[in-house]
Amino acid sequence: MKAIQLTAPTIDALTLIDLPCPQPGAGEVLIRQHAVSLNYLDLALATGQFGAISQPLIPGADSAGEIVELGAGVSGWKPGERVVPGMMSSWHAGEIRAEHHHALRGVTHNGGMAEYAVVSAASLVRIPEFLSWQQAATLPIAATTAWNAIVRANIQPGSIVLLLGTGGVSLFALQYAKAAGARVIILSSSNEKLAKVKALGADEGINYREDPEWDERVWQLTDGRGADLVLESVGASTFAKSINAAAYNGTIFVIGFVGGSELKLPVLPIMQKMLNIIGNNTGSTANLRAAVRAIETCRIQPDIDRVFAFDETQEAYRYLQSAGHVGKVVIDLSE
Structure with a gap:
């Protein structure tokens, strides 16, 4: 699969490479990712402002995709469903605790900047039908x-x-x-x-x-x-x-x-x-679910400023860094 790896705290170190497709374990699902949206967190990580990272790392805290395979013990989900994973994958509901910081998509663990990703089934939220992949990718953090x-x-x-x-x-x-x-x-x-x-x-x-x-x-x-x-x-x-x-x-x-x-x-x-x-530290899966429910109820359309292709990832980061955007900056993984 195609993926972006960050190998050093600089935008120049965001490199498009080929990696083996991961396999889901117990309680996990494999998703085919279609779009990633960038946050200041992603930029801070790629420019050394967020402390040390586990290198090499697949960055990207936010992504949207479809389930293609279920791991052992997963119920309530089926292949083909459109989903977004929460960024704090072990914080499902309730108040934040110290251990919730140990599993952050695109920070401590591999994130969305790859064609496929394994995520915890408990971190998933369904995407409203009227949202595109690009719009859906803006939901988890923002x-x-x-x-x-x-x-x-x-x-x-x-x-x-x-x-x-x-x-x-x-x-x-x-x-x-x-x-x-x-x-x-x-x-x-x-x-x-x-x-x-x-x-x-x-x-x-x-x-x-x-x-x-x-x-x-x-x-x-x-x-x-x-x-x-x-x-x-x-x-x-x-x-x-x-x-x-x-x-x-x-x-x-x-x-x-x-x-x-x-x-x-x-x-x-x-x-x-x-x-x-x-x-504020983003939120739990329950918070994400409530935010998406409000979007679905009120028919809110996420505002996207600009969309970049997968091989334009460095340009996307630099555009976000320029602060010229109104709304979200998105990378389309299918382009």
């Missing part, structure tokens, strides 16, 4: 993360949601929030990107380069209320402003560190506003 943010912040009609950027998680959060009846404000450094997300349903957009005091602008737009949910996808460089932009009793849902991972925070406004600062 959709689950966005869904968890909406649920944990108790977003409902009249809530105000602030999204920092126009990446895949933000676009899912936009669509979930609008389906819940919320008002959505999005930040970007590009007026062109802001025009795109407004066409997708965003209520207001703020260009943070033109308006660097964007936290104050959020207060103006909300008549002094602030945002009930701030999806903090940047990290250290924006965190203080996110605290200022948040409403009293609001939630700051922390999902990224592209802007730095070391924080120096003003404690007083966190106390005064009684803010909920919640870290």
Whole structure:
């Protein structure tokens, strides 16, 4: 089978090779993978920002495919079913525990960047019929993360949601929030990107380069209320402003560190506003199933910015690195 291996912490080390097809063991299934979507996690791993890796590694935390073979003891599944595997393959439900970090697709174990993969049957979720392979591949990390943010912040009609950027998680959060009846404000450094997300349903957009005091602008737009949910996808460089932009009793849902991972925070406004600062680590299979159920119920269409062929994997990573995308970057394994 064709596969991409990462042999060193550099995008140049993503190499297309031939490997033997794996075989499923007890409790596992073999899936034929059709598409992979890229996340910042994949980029961080390939550029040495995520610590040491087990090399060589097949990267790719997110993929979509069809079951072709069942391992011993697997029930409730059959060949031909369209599925996505959860990224944290041993976290099936409930609260996260330390041992759930031992099995991460595309990080500690081989991931989606191959024609075939063996995955735990317990980590699988069925794909809604109306989604393409490319759309389905965006679900495990981005959709689950966005869904968890909406649920944990108790977003409902009249809530105000602030999204920092126009990446895949933000676009899912936009669509979930609008389906819940919320008002959505999005930040970007590009007026062109802001025009795109407004066409997708965003209520207001703020260009943070033109308006660097964007936290104050959020207060103006909300008549002094602030945002009930701030999806903090940047990290250290924006965190203080996110605290200022948040409403009293609001939630700051922390999902990224592209802007730095070391924080120096003003404690007083966190106390005064009684803010909920919640870290997120993707989610369990049950979280993924709930996110997909909401997508199916609301007929949400995952937004894909650009699709690359299998032999264009390095170009896909560099495109994600350029931060020029609105929505998800996908690699089609059949091309």
